[in-house]
Amino acid sequence: MKNAIKIIASLFLLFVFTASVVNAQKWQAPVLSKKKQNPYEASTRNISSGKKIYNINCKSCHGDATMGNMLPLQPVAPSDLGSQAFLIQTDGEIYYKVNKGNGAMPTFEKTLSDEDKWMVITYLRSFDQNKKESKKIVEVKNPEVTDVKLLLDINNENKRILANLTGVTAKGDRVALQGIELSVKVKRNFGYLDISGDDAYTNEKGEVNVQFPEDLPGDREGHVNLLVKVTDDAYYGEVIVDRIASLGIPTNPVNPLDERAMWGTRANAPIWIIFSYVGGVICIWGVIFLVLFQLIQLPKLAKNKE
Amino acid sequence: MNDLQEQKETTLSFEKIKKDILRPMQNHKGLELWIAFLITVISVCAWAYYVQLRDGLGVTGMRDYVSWGLYIANFVFFVAVSLVGMLISSILGLLRIDWITPISRIAEIIAVAFVAVAGLVIIMDMGRPDRVVNVLIHGRFQSPILWDITVVTTYLTISLLLLILPMIPDLAICKNELKKASPLLKKLYNILSFGYINTPGQYKHLHKMIRTLMVLIVPVGLAIHTVTSWLFAATLRNGWDTTIFGPYFVAGAFVAGSAGLIVAMYFFRVSYKLKDYITDVQFDNMGKLMVAVCLVYLYFNLNEFLVPGYKMKTGDDVHLTELFAGHWAIMFWSSQLLGNVIPIMLLVTKKFRKPFPIMIISLFILAGAWIKRYVIVIPTLLHPHLPIQNVPQNFVHYYPSAIEISVTVLSFALALLIITVLSKIFPVVPICEIAEQKGIEVKIEA
Numbered sequence: 001m002k003n004a005i006k007i008i009a010s011l012f013l014l015f016v017f018t019a020s021v022v023n024a025q026k027w028q029a030p031v032l033s034k035k036k037q038n039p040y041e042a043s044t045r046n047i048s049s050g051k052k053i054y055n056i057n058c059k060s061c062h063g064d065a066t067m068g069n070m071l072p073l074q075p076v077a078p079s080d081l082g083s084q085a086f087l088i089q090t091d092g093e094i095y096y097k098v099n100k101g102n103g104a105m106p107t108f109e110k111t112l113s114d115e116d117k118w119m120v121i122t123y124l125r126s127f128d129q130n131k132k133e134s135k136k137i138v139e140v141k142n143p144e145v146t147d148v149k150l151l152l153d154i155n156n157e158n159k160r161i162l163a164n165l166t167g168v169t170a171k172g173d174r175v176a177l178q179g180i181e182l183s184v185k186v187k188r189n190f191g192y193l194d195i196s197g198d199d200a201y202t203n204e205k206g207e208v209n210v211q212f213p214e215d216l217p218g219d220r221e222g223h224v225n226l227l228v229k230v231t232d233d234a235y236y237g238e239v240i241v242d243r244i245a246s247l248g249i250p251t252n253p254v255n256p257l258d259e260r261a262m263w264g265t266r267a268n269a270p271i272w273i274i275f276s277y278v279g280g281v282i283c284i285w286g287v288i289f290l291v292l293f294q295l296i297q298l299p300k301l302a303k304n305k306e
Numbered sequence: 307m308n309d310l311q312e313q314k315e316t317t318l319s320f321e322k323i324k325k326d327i328l329r330p331m332q333n334h335k336g337l338e339l340w341i342a343f344l345i346t347v348i349s350v351c352a353w354a355y356y357v358q359l360r361d362g363l364g365v366t367g368m369r370d371y372v373s374w375g376l377y378i379a380n381f382v383f384f385v386a387v388s389l390v391g392m393l394i395s396s397i398l399g400l401l402r403i404d405w406i407t408p409i410s411r412i413a414e415i416i417a418v419a420f421v422a423v424a425g426l427v428i429i430m431d432m433g434r435p436d437r438v439v440n441v442l443i444h445g446r447f448q449s450p451i452l453w454d455i456t457v458v459t460t461y462l463t464i465s466l467l468l469l470i471l472p473m474i475p476d477l478a479i480c481k482n483e484l485k486k487a488s489p490l491l492k493k494l495y496n497i498l499s500f501g502y503i504n505t506p507g508q509y510k511h512l513h514k515m516i517r518t519l520m521v522l523i524v525p526v527g528l529a530i531h532t533v534t535s536w537l538f539a540a541t542l543r544n545g546w547d548t549t550i551f552g553p554y555f556v557a558g559a560f561v562a563g564s565a566g567l568i569v570a571m572y573f574f575r576v577s578y579k580l581k582d583y584i585t586d587v588q589f590d591n592m593g594k595l596m597v598a599v600c601l602v603y604l605y606f607n608l609n610e611f612l613v614p615g616y617k618m619k620t621g622d623d624v625h626l627t628e629l630f631a632g633h634w635a636i637m638f639w640s641s642q643l644l645g646n647v648i649p650i651m652l653l654v655t656k657k658f659r660k661p662f663p664i665m666i667i668s669l670f671i672l673a674g675a676w677i678k679r680y681v682i683v684i685p686t687l688l689h690p691h692l693p694i695q696n697v698p699q700n701f702v703h704y705y706p707s708a709i710e711i712s713v714t715v716l717s718f719a720l721a722l723l724i725i726t727v728l729s730k731i732f733p734v735v736p737i738c739e740i741a742e743q744k745g746i747e748v749k750i751e752a
Contacts, residue, residue, distance in 0.1 A: 262448045269447040277447045277456075284460055287522050291467065291515050298474070299501030301508045 029089075029096040036092030040118045042125060045198040048181070050123025053116045054081075055231075057108065064234060065127055073104060082127040094121050142177050143169050148236040150182075152228060154245045159212040161245075163228050165202050167236070176206025180230055184210045186248075187225035200231075218248020320746045327733045328483055330578040337577070337730055344723040347715065354712030355430060363433040365709045370694065372687040372704040377431035379679040380714055383562065384424035384721065385458070385534050386555070386675065390563025391417025391465050392527030395472075396520045405591050407743055408583045408735045412570050414469040415734070416563070419724035421462045421530070427717050428455075450536040453529075461530045464523045469728075470498060471516050475738040478502040478750045491731060504738075504750045531555045538682070544625040545686040548614075554606040560599040561646070562675035565668040568592050570725065572665035574734050583735045586661065593659030596671070600650045607642065624689055634685050637677050645674015 040046050054065070058081065063069035065082025079086050098117050101107035108117065125131060145167025153162040161184060165177045180202045185192035193216075200208050218224040224247055229240040260268050330337065358365050368375045394413035398406045406413075429435045445452035478499040481492070502508055532552035539551035548554075568589070575584040614622050615630070629638045649667050652658040658667065684704055694701065706714075738748045 264448070266444065266446040266448075273447045277453065281456060281460075284522065284526060287518065288460075288463060288467070291471075291518055294511065294515050295471070295500060298508060298511060301511055302501045302503050302505060 027097070027102050029093040033096040034090045034092045036090075036095055038091040038095075038118050038121055038125070040115070040122055042122050044201075046119055046122045047126050048123075048198055048201070050119035050121070051181075053112070054120050054123055057112060058120065061105075064232075065124060067234075076103065078105070081124050084129060087124065087128040087130075091118075091121050091125070094124070142167075142179070143175065145169055145175065145177065145236075148177070148230075148239050149174075150228060150230065150239050150241045152226070152241055152243055154226075154243070154247070156246060159214070159247050161210045161212060161226065161228070161247075163202075163208045163210070163241075165206045165208075165230065165239075176202070176204065178202055178204050178206060180206075180235060181232065182208045183227075183229050183231045184208070185227045185229075186212075186216060187227065192227060212247045216248050217251040218246070220250060220252060222246045222248045222250040224248040319744070320741050320749065323737055323741055323746075324479060324483060326580070326582065327735050327737050328480070331480075331730060331733065332484065332486060334578075334730075337726065341723065341726055341730070344719050344726065347719040348723065351712045351716035351719065354709045355716060358430075358709050358713065359435070365707060367700075367705050367707045367710060369698075369701045369704075371690060371697075371701045372684055374431075374683050374687060375704060376680070376706040376710045376714055377427055379676070379683045380717055381424055381427045381431070382534055382555075382679040382683065383676050384420045384427060384717070385531060386559035386562040386679070387566040387672075388417045388420035388424060388461070388465070388563070389527055389531055389556070389559035390567045391468065392523050393560050393563060394567065395468060396523045396527070400517075400520050400524075404743060405587055407739050408580075408585075409567065409571055409588055409592075410739075411469070411473065411732075411736050412574060412729075412734055413563075413567050414465060414472075415725055415728045415732075416566055416570055417465040418462065418469055419721045419728065420566075421458060421465060422724060423717050423721040425455075425458050425462065426720065428458075430713055430717065450533055450540050453533045454537060457526065457530045457533050461523070461526050464519055464526055468516070468519050468523060469732075471512065471519065472736060472739070473732060474498065474500055474502045474512060475504060475748065475750060476733050476736060478504070479737055480733065482751055494731070502750065504748055528556060531559045538686075542691065543686045544621040544689060545629075545682070548610065550606060550609055554603075554610055557599065557603040557606050558675065558678065561596070561603045561671060564592060564596050564599055565671035565675065568596070568668040569665055569672065572661055574729065575661065578729075578734060580735060583740065589661045589664050590656070590659045593653045593664050596664075596668075597650055597653045600646055600653075600671075604646055604650065607646065621689070621691070625685060628685055628689075629681065634681050637681050641674040641677040641681065644670045645678060646671075 061071050061073070061078045062081050063071070063078075066080065067082070068080045070078040070080060095117060097105075098112070098120070099107060099109045112120075148165065148167040151164040151166070153164070154160075155162070163182055163184065165180055165182065166174050167177055168174050182196065182200045182202065183194060184196045184200065185194050187193075195210060195213060195216075196208075197210060200210065202208050216224065223244050225242060226245050226247075227240065227242045229238070230236060257264055257268065260270050262270065262273075264270075366375060366377075391414045394406050395410040399410060429438055432438060441451060441455050445455070477495050480487075481495040481499050484491070484495070487495070502512070532555065535551040535555035538546035539548060541547065571584050571588065571592070574580055611626070611629075615626050618626065628634050649671050652667055653664065658664060688702065688704065738750075741748050
């Protein structure tokens, strides 16, 4: 009897799985949605911002575009979004699927803005070999290098940060690495602020030139913690440089614990509350001690018997 | 001739009062058995506390969500019951209401026992009780905890004084009459009677002190329960974030305290054979007082639940639905109905204010009062404003562990033991005050 139940249960599960697989393979966007056009042009800037959004929202399941390193989910693994088989779809179809989601793929209708979604599509379209007008993000092939170095040159006067990425080739020459995206970040209270700008790809000299924001506060001396890294660890592993630079606006931080307040330390308690507590304790206990003092005098009163 | 006879009768009566009240202190087999039973319970439950001390608070059901469990509910309950001392002997005493004379000392004994155990319960709730001194060393004036510890110790001190001071004439009698008492007890009577021989000077001096303390304990008594309510009301949590919590707790305390007093009165009346002193008049009047305080409490309950229940603002809605119709509904409604509404309806009839029925009703009120504290403390904690992600299952429910229940039994047994011991070594009914009230001359030998 028990076995029968088990068999029926397994059959049922199998049926559900098969159904969902079939369903997943048949994921079709409605005809009308296919005609939707991407309103944004395929500029380097748009592709770059699309890549950032992709890395945050899509990469964890779909992996890197064209690399085929998606999560091996069952029953249907996520597609490689840089593959030609995927890019055969129109922009409108991809847009529809990003919005709606299917199975394990969540909906991004509310979580991403329309602009963000189109940026991601612009980025993905840059891998499409059939679209002649698309620009490839990595156009230059860098030689195989070892000992990748990231050097920082900070100009305090005009607040510019110059990062230089180089590596050593098999022949032993140190060469500049071109077309690699760098992230330039500044440490704030609860994380890092990205100040890389839209086009932080190294040029032919291996350089990225970033303007430090004019209005960013630093500590009392204007020091800020800078962190520059190669955005994608897939190229050369983790390449990071951090540096303390006097680029920020000197600011005297306000410590809310310094003022007298209800949330303060005991020493910084509001005067009125110290006064009420101490005053109350002195008054009440004063009376108690007065009574105790009178109590001690009680035996003496036994002597005058009138 | 006539005068002489009356004189004879009165001296006899004073002797009779002394004899009646001092008898249970000298010879009472059942009382010793009861003390032995309480000590056994305490020793067994002390083992549970030892386990908690050894292994930490992990042995309790308390986790990150419910960090105040059974113990804090007990604490609030103990503080509430202890407030009866202030209500009976101070407020009614200052109003010169005479029927409270025979029961004022019982009220004061309850106050001392319950507030002392309330302080201990807080320490039992600490994983590291050795750090309790840190509250005094590092305590912040802004924190209700510091105020609470201060006010509990102050109330305990004044209650102790209000127990001992009016008892000084009686203790002078004990010193003279109880010849067979143990030497230690004799020494205690000797010290605590402060050489009192009832001279007019001593009488006046003593009563001035008592009146001072009676006035002093009113603000302290109000403070102890108001500050206890501020432990809750000073937060933003749903169900605690309300402006009427102070008077609401005080009103609830009068209900619980009066119920506790009625139960104690009944047992002393029966066990100590004090029918001539704790008469039906006392029970009848306590019943009326109970109706009055219950009505005040009902009025506060109406405000506390009807107004937020009408608005049902976000956060409160979950909390209130859980109380009215959810997981806590049975406890909530039984505390409201059995502990408040039905007692009011019953006690307005005279026959339910007879000693036995009113004692049974008071037991229900006491149980209801305890359950009320439980549903004030725990449900609110189960709905934090910032829930934890992927929270373990045992965070989102609270069931007291066996250790917690044992430690709770320990604290109740401890309170009963203190009451029993105090009523064993001290006269539970004021001898001299009763005599004065009946116009009998009080004679205390030097």
